[in-house]
Amino acid sequence: MFETPTHSRPHSVYLEAGAQAVINGALVTAVEPCRFEVGAGAYVFSGRALWRDRASGCSPHQELYFSALEAAAGQGSLLEARFRLFQLLGHVVTSTxxxxxxxxxxxxxSALIDGDIEEVVACASRLASLAASNSRPGPRKRVPGRPGETRHRVVQRAEP
Incomplete structure (x- = not known):
């Protein structure tokens, strides 16, 4: 797995015919040998060796998502992965x-208890997306009638 930095040039990915990669949660299968470029902070998985090569700075939401993808890829049964996924879910719950x-x-x-791996991955993907959308500041509001000016919230301190 690699994360392409948002300030860097696009990263080239090469896939042989029939090879698969996961890009930001979407499964891509090469019909014929191909090369494509991925940039702007995308997460890319390709090849078994890269599943374990996760960045050490992952959030609990990202780690849960990556572990769910790993379990779905068949690198161990869901029963074996269940304990780790529940541990990671505990970290996600405390930070959500x-x-x-x-x-x-x-x-x-519920999906993990039922053994529904597709729903486990879908939920983990939604949790990672929610965490990413909540961690980024939204756009500043424009002041009506004054192009180029932004509205800043004034914070007042309480007097002791």
């Missing part, structure tokens, strides 16, 4: 503050 995120954690746990 939104109601939508908590509900997704519940769906993930």
């Amino acid at each position: 503050r939104t109601l939508e995120g908590q509900r997704e954690c519940s769906r993930f746990a």
